[in-house]
Amino acid sequence: MGGNKARRRAAGWRAAWLILALAVLGASPAAATSTRPEPQAVLRDWYRLVLELVRHTPTYSPPVASRAFAYLGVTAYEAAAGGSDALVPLAGQLNGLAPAPARETGAAYDEALVLHAALSEGAASFFGNTGPTGQRAIAAMKTRVGERIAAGIDPAVAVRSAAHGRAIAAHILAWSAADGGALVENMGFPLAYAPGAEPGTWRPTSTIAQQQAPLLPAWGTNRPFAMPEGASCPLPPPPAYSEADGSEFRRQAEEVRDAVRDLTPEQRAVARFWSDDPMLSPTPPGHWISIALAVLDEDGTDFETQAETLARLGVALADAFIGCWHEKYVHDLVRPVTYIRRSIDPAFEPILATPPFPEYPSGHSTQSGAAAVVLTALFGEARAFEDATHADDGLPARRFPSFWAAAEEAGISRLYGGIHFRAAIERGLDQGRCVGAYAVALKTRAP
Amino acid sequence: MLLALLLAAGPALGGEAAPAPAVPRFVEETSAAGIDSTYAGGWEYMVGGGAAAFDCDADGFPELFLAGGEATAHFYRNRSGRAGPLRFERDPASGLERDAVTGAYPLDVDGDGQLDLALLRVGTSLLMHGRGDCRFEPANDAFGLQAFDAWTTAFSAAWERGAALPTLAFGTYVDRREEMFPWGSCTPNRLFRPRAGEPDRYGPPLELAPSFCALSMLFTDWNRSGTPALRVSNDREYYKGGQEQLWRLAPGEAPRLYAEAEGWKVLKVWGMGIASADLDGDRFPEYFLTSMADNKLQALKGPAGPDAAPTYADVALARGVTAHRPYTGGDVRPSTAWHADFADVNNDGRLDLFVAKGNVSEMPDFAANDPNNLLLQREDGTFEEAGDRAGVASMRAARGAVVEDLNLDGRLDLLVVNRNAPAELWRNASDTPGGFVAVRPEEFGPNRDAVGAWIELRRADGSVSRRELTVGGGHAGGRLGWRHFGLGADEGAEIRVLWPDGEAGPWQAVEAGGFYRLARGAAPQPWTPPR
Numbered sequence: 001m002g003g004n005k006a007r008r009r010a011a012g013w014r015a016a017w018l019i020l021a022l023a024v025l026g027a028s029p030a031a032a033t034s035t036r037p038e039p040q041a042v043l044r045d046w047y048r049l050v051l052e053l054v055r056h057t058p059t060y061s062p063p064v065a066s067r068a069f070a071y072l073g074v075t076a077y078e079a080a081a082g083g084s085d086a087l088v089p090l091a092g093q094l095n096g097l098a099p100a101p102a103r104e105t106g107a108a109y110d111e112a113l114v115l116h117a118a119l120s121e122g123a124a125s126f127f128g129n130t131g132p133t134g135q136r137a138i139a140a141m142k143t144r145v146g147e148r149i150a151a152g153i154d155p156a157v158a159v160r161s162a163a164h165g166r167a168i169a170a171h172i173l174a175w176s177a178a179d180g181g182a183l184v185e186n187m188g189f190p191l192a193y194a195p196g197a198e199p200g201t202w203r204p205t206s207t208i209a210q211q212q213a214p215l216l217p218a219w220g221t222n223r224p225f226a227m228p229e230g231a232s233c234p235l236p237p238p239p240a241y242s243e244a245d246g247s248e249f250r251r252q253a254e255e256v257r258d259a260v261r262d263l264t265p266e267q268r269a270v271a272r273f274w275s276d277d278p279m280l281s282p283t284p285p286g287h288w289i290s291i292a293l294a295v296l297d298e299d300g301t302d303f304e305t306q307a308e309t310l311a312r313l314g315v316a317l318a319d320a321f322i323g324c325w326h327e328k329y330v331h332d333l334v335r336p337v338t339y340i341r342r343s344i345d346p347a348f349e350p351i352l353a354t355p356p357f358p359e360y361p362s363g364h365s366t367q368s369g370a371a372a373v374v375l376t377a378l379f380g381e382a383r384a385f386e387d388a389t390h391a392d393d394g395l396p397a398r399r400f401p402s403f404w405a406a407a408e409e410a411g412i413s414r415l416y417g418g419i420h421f422r423a424a425i426e427r428g429l430d431q432g433r434c435v436g437a438y439a440v441a442l443k444t445r446a447p
Numbered sequence: 448m449l450l451a452l453l454l455a456a457g458p459a460l461g462g463e464a465a466p467a468p469a470v471p472r473f474v475e476e477t478s479a480a481g482i483d484s485t486y487a488g489g490w491e492y493m494v495g496g497g498a499a500a501f502d503c504d505a506d507g508f509p510e511l512f513l514a515g516g517e518a519t520a521h522f523y524r525n526r527s528g529r530a531g532p533l534r535f536e537r538d539p540a541s542g543l544e545r546d547a548v549t550g551a552y553p554l555d556v557d558g559d560g561q562l563d564l565a566l567l568r569v570g571t572s573l574l575m576h577g578r579g580d581c582r583f584e585p586a587n588d589a590f591g592l593q594a595f596d597a598w599t600t601a602f603s604a605a606w607e608r609g610a611a612l613p614t615l616a617f618g619t620y621v622d623r624r625e626e627m628f629p630w631g632s633c634t635p636n637r638l639f640r641p642r643a644g645e646p647d648r649y650g651p652p653l654e655l656a657p658s659f660c661a662l663s664m665l666f667t668d669w670n671r672s673g674t675p676a677l678r679v680s681n682d683r684e685y686y687k688g689g690q691e692q693l694w695r696l697a698p699g700e701a702p703r704l705y706a707e708a709e710g711w712k713v714l715k716v717w718g719m720g721i722a723s724a725d726l727d728g729d730r731f732p733e734y735f736l737t738s739m740a741d742n743k744l745q746a747l748k749g750p751a752g753p754d755a756a757p758t759y760a761d762v763a764l765a766r767g768v769t770a771h772r773p774y775t776g777g778d779v780r781p782s783t784a785w786h787a788d789f790a791d792v793n794n795d796g797r798l799d800l801f802v803a804k805g806n807v808s809e810m811p812d813f814a815a816n817d818p819n820n821l822l823l824q825r826e827d828g829t830f831e832e833a834g835d836r837a838g839v840a841s842m843r844a845a846r847g848a849v850v851e852d853l854n855l856d857g858r859l860d861l862l863v864v865n866r867n868a869p870a871e872l873w874r875n876a877s878d879t880p881g882g883f884v885a886v887r888p889e890e891f892g893p894n895r896d897a898v899g900a901w902i903e904l905r906r907a908d909g910s911v912s913r914r915e916l917t918v919g920g921g922h923a924g925g926r927l928g929w930r931h932f933g934l935g936a937d938e939g940a941e942i943r944v945l946w947p948d949g950e951a952g953p954w955q956a957v958e959a960g961g962f963y964r965l966a967r968g969a970a971p972q973p974w975t976p977p978r
Contacts, residue, residue: 052630056684058739058781059812131684132493132808133621133629140626187740187812191779207761208741209769210781280683280715392631394688 036151039111039303043076046119047293047310049141051282053123057130059184061278062363063219063321066285066314067181068126070225072119073307073314075172077444079118079165080307083111086446087304090311093442094225097175101167110161111303112149117165120146125173180222188216189356199342200241200249201332202358211356220326225315226438230326233434238333238360238423243343250343252421256336257344260351260418267416268351273395274364274413275352281390284364284410285317288371290389291406295379308444309378316374316439320367323435324428325357333360336418350418361428362420365411369432370439372407377440379403407432467831468823469793469881473838473861473873480533482523482862484870486846488516491569491623493808494600494662494682494719496846496864497550497786497924500853501562503581507962507976509851509928510581511535512543512551512564513864520548520566524581529976530856533874542583543575550847550923552602556590556613557647558893565615567599567923572617591648597634598623603919605666605675606894606947608698611646613898615639616677616919618661621685631687633660636679638702655679655702659689663721663737665920668899671730672753673949674698675899675917676705680718680736690715691736693757710756716743720922724789724798725913726766727828732915734759735789737802737922739813740781741771767830770802770820775835776842778816783807786848786922791933792837792859794881796906797824803863803922805844816842819863843868847924852931855976857883857960859931864924882937882959885929887974888916888944889966896927899947902965904932904940905954934959942971 037045050072054065074090078100081087091099103109120142127134150158176182193213195203204212220230227233239248259267276284292313296306336359340348355363375383381402388397400406411429414420477483486496496516500509508525515521522543523535543551543564550567557563561577563586571594576586587594590612601618615638622632635654642650659681666675677694691714693705705711720737727733731751736743744766745759763769772782786803793799802820806813818840822830834840843865853860858875865871884904888897897916904912914930934940941954944965955971957963963971 049627052628056630057812058810129811131810132490133684136490137627137629144627186780207764209764209771210740392687 037112037145037149039080039115040301040306042112042116042119042145042149043303043306043310044293044297045141045145046116046123047289049137050123050127051286051290052137053127053130053134054282054286055279056134057127058279059129059187060283061188061215062276062283062285062367063216063325064181064184064188065278065283066317066321066367067179069285069289070314070318071126071172071176072122073311074225075118075122075169076115077307077311078172079115079168080111080304082164082168083109083114084304087308088443088446090442090444094315095223095228098171100171101164103164104160107160108154108157109164110149110153110157113153113158113161114165114168116146116149117162118168121166121169122172125169178223181219184216186210189213190217193217196332198241199243200334202334203338204356205335205337205354206356208356214357215355216325216357217329220322220329222322224319224322226442227319227323227435230322232438233323233431235327235361235427235431238331238421241334252423253336253339253344255422256415256418256420257340257348259415260348263351263416270409270413271351271417273390273398274410275417276364277353281393284367285321287389288313288317288368291371291385291387292375294388295375295383295385298385312374312378312439312442312444313371315442316370316436317367319438320370320432320435321363323431324361324363324366327361327431328358328363331360332358333424335359336421348418352417352419354419359420360424361431362411362414362424363428364414365420365425365428366431366435368407368410369429370436371432372403373433373436374439375403466826468795468797468825468833469877469879470823470833470836471793471858471875471877471879474876475838475871476533476874477870477872480872481535481537482511482870482872484513484515484521484864485518485868486514486516486864486866486870487518488867490808491598492516492549492866494620494846495549495567495923496866497567497922498847498849498862498864498870499551499553499564499924500849500851500862500926500928501553501564502928503562503577506978507929507974508855509853509926511849511862513862513870514548514550514847514923515546516549516866517546519544519546522581525853527854528978529854531854533853533860533872538581541581545573549600550602552604552918552925553927554604554613554898554918555895558611558895560895562927565602565604567602567617569598569623571596572599591642591645591650592639593649593652595637595652600923601661601664601679603664603666603677603917605899605918607640607696608674608948610641611893612641612649613894613918614641614696615649616655616664616666618664618679619658620660620662620682630685633658633686633689636661636664653702655694657689659686659692660684662719663920663922665721665723665917667723667732667915667917669693669732669747669757670751670753670755677702678721678734680716680721682717682719683715684717691718705757710758712758714743716741719785720787721920722787722789722800723915723917723920725915726789726798726824728911730913735768735787735800737784737787739783742769742784742802744768766828768800768822770822773814773817774820774832775818775840776816778814780812780814782817783810783813785846786924788848788850788921790850790859791931792821792850792875793823793877793879794858794883794933794935795879796881796912796933796935796937797826799823800830801848801850801861803845803848805846805866817844818842819845839873841865841871843871847922849924849926851926852885852929855962857885857931880936882934883931884934884940884942884957884959884961884963885931886942886957886963886965886971887929889964890946891967894947897944897947901945902930902942903945904942906934906940907937929962
């Protein structure tokens with residue numbers, strides 16, 4: 001599936017960054033001026049770092065990651081919209097977002113500096129709890145890239161631009177503080193939790209002590225972005241719990257058992273490709289951000305389109321996790337590994353680590369569906385692309401004929417991995433369609 | 448293995464709760480003992496901070512070496528008397544007090560009867576050759592050890608069959624020059640084997656590729672095949688596509704990783720330290736892996752033996768050793784674990800577990816007040832926390848540690864190295880009734896300390912305790928010297944050595960309270976501390 005090409009692309013990324021770093025660290029002022037990055041390069045560099053920070057910040061489970069992608073996307077978008085005749089601010093469209101600080105009338109701004117200042121502040125805040133290496137990286141990006149962007153710029157413009165970027169970031173951060181997701185304790189696991197008494201309710205599936213309670217049980221009550229509330233995209237109940245032969249629930253469990261037992265190499269590769277484990281990958285929402293960045297890069301898109309895409313996608317991903325988590329704790333369903341070991345095969349071993357929270361619906365399916373809705377609206381139904389998100393981890397790139405093909409593969413990967421029943425996948429994708437539509441309905445372009 | 452499975456199922460199967468183990472009493476004597484050392488430094492010293500204990504002046508009392516990071520490392524001669532208060536005297540003339548040291552492991556590289564020391568450093572690591580009376584000099588060139596520049600954070604050594612020099616494994620961490628994108632920049636681990644045709648010098652290093660930012664390495668005979676393999680615990684914070692590793696080192700062959708097809712199960716943790724012990728009496732070691740928010744205790748699954756698959760089950764939760772969160776002090780955030788060691792601190796005949804704890808560096812998601820663990824083993828094989836009751840629940844940011852009998856009273860004392868805070872030394876002043884025996888195998892030939900041997904102690908009730916003699920593991924530091932066994936109320940025991948070449952020595956009687964030298968083919972030689 002294009003593995004060599006993916007590795008070449010990853011190597012190209014590294015080479016490009018090396019050239020950038022060399023220019024920052026050692027080039028003459030003239031050379032630095034000649035390579036002064038455009039705003040879209042600043043945006044891509046910060047997003048590359050943010051994808052690493054998501055992976056390397058322990059609190060960044062997928063819901064938490066999606067929240068950061070949304071706020072940072074909106075930060076970049078509002079920073080861009082303030083200097084663009086083509087973009088319409090999202091203030092007034094997103095729940096609780098007031099108009100961003102205005103620019104001085106008639107004053108000059110440098111868009112790269114505005115963006116860099118805004119994302120520097122945003123990243124430092126949203127990843128304030130990252131480890132010493134992440135802090136070191138944020139500081140280095142802020143300082144070294146900032147110096148490079150400012151080279152050759154009128155100092156007054158530079159000061160004004162940076163101040164405006166910081167003001168945008170402060171505005172977004174203030175907005176984010178009261179959404180219910182700002183404070184995540186104990187990596188999102190309650191210190192105490194009493195599982196439901198019924199056999200169909202979720203039980204811990206891990207030997208990790210922290211995970212004897214499920215992840216972020218109140219996340220579904222957070223304030224969404226474009227979706228009115230966490231309950232705005234409800235789902236019908238999953239098949240009724242039953243251990244009886246011939247019941248729909250047992251049939252779906254047997255399907256998971258059989259799938260894991262009879263996995264083909266391709267199905268195994270699919271399961272691993274979309275595993276997107278927290279702390280070992282950019283997480284499922286980061287995977288879709290990575291896809292979007294690749295498409296934006298391949299299309300050579302302008303800054304406005306990049307900011308628009310990352311804002312819409314971030315909003316959709318964050319709302320998807322809020323909506324999905326809302327339904328997870330409404331239905332509180334047992335995981336396949338618990339049911340299958342209890343009722344079918346005590347030796348059942350899924351090939352993926354079962355996530356530590358209720359089963360229905362599948363989070364990856366919901367957010368992949370929402371992402372596919374947004375990206376299809378922006379780039380078309382037949383936009384083929386190559387996904388090299390995991391090239392650095394040695395997983396070959398995969399090529400898809402459309403965003404929906406990728407979303408459906410992400411969904412079914414959870415069945416191959418032995419961690420979801422089919423109903424959670426299919427209805428998760430349905431929920432994603434509902435959630436994504438809210439992000440698509442946002443007005444971003446001026447008439 | 449049945450016992451192992453029963454233990455894995457947890458204490459519920461045991462019926463009534465096991466009686467509580469005796470809690471040892473530790474008395475903090477750092478300043479009084481003359482220890483004043485801090486592992487200091489910024490980002491490049493957020494890991495490391497190891498300590499080593501070894502006797503280099505032949506009085507039987509272990510000296511102490513503490514890594515200093517950006518500051519100078521400290522070496523202390525042991526001036527304690529038997530069963531007296533702990534007393535140490537700094538000796539700056541040893542040759543060991545160097546900067547940029549992250550850790551140290553003692554071993555007698557050239558079999559001259561003088562312990563040497565592997566100094567792990569940010570920069571060039573050094574093999575320090577012992578010249579006697581605690582004088583050391585750099586010997587990389589003398590041993591043909593090709594220097595390399597790295598952030599070195601792990602070490603282990605083992606004598607491959609018939610070799611005149613031990614095979615040395617150096618584990619390295621991140622490319623420290625990568626500032627904005629250090630993730631995925633793990634530098635190569637290196638393996639030094641004796642040079643072909645020139646067996647008293649090392650050949651060029653082999654890169655143990657892939658390398659995944661090792662923070663602990665341990666040569667260990669996991670399947671009792673007689674050929675140790677190299678376990679490597681890696682920090683998932685920095686690797687991409689990485690995992691925990693087990694390298695097979697067949698004599699004369701290139702190292703080869705055990706693969707999933709052979710039963711190796713992928714495990715990805717913030718690997719920081721390894722402690723090993725045969726806890727369940729099945730002859731095969733279990734492995735405790737320290738990490739963040741969660742620690743693993745791995746027990747071999749399936750049929751054991753030389754043909755066993757390297758498949759492990761995590762029994763930490765069942766055994767009560769997850770040690771995932773502070774147990775005292777009110778900070779409920781997850782813990783960060785570093786050095787770990789199994790040792791019988793209350794002399795009841797069961798191995799206990801010490802774990803050094805401390806935040807990496809102002810990571811707000813993790814406990815800032817993170818007390819060290821002292822987990823005491825109960826009769827049923829589960830553990831209970833006693834760090835606070837024993838007096839070692841320090842809230843400083845611990846890294847390395849040594850659990851060692853420093854005043855030769857038969858009770859294990861404790862040294863902990865802290866990051867950017869003074870080290871702490873505790874004397875075990877327990878009045879618990881258990882007896883002990885301490886032994887020191889002595890081998891002929893180059894491997895003087897019988898690294899790779901197993902000591903077995905058989906008690907009156909027929910139970911057998913085992914210790915594998917290794918160099919490596921823990922976090923950035925190790926010990927070499929007396930091997931301690933608690934005896935409970937027993938007045939003596941039988942002991943034997945399974946030598947590295949596979950020869951099983953005879954069972955021989957030893958008395959409680961005794962120190963014995965165990966030479967191959969000879970009766971245990973009682974030894975009395977000189978003061």
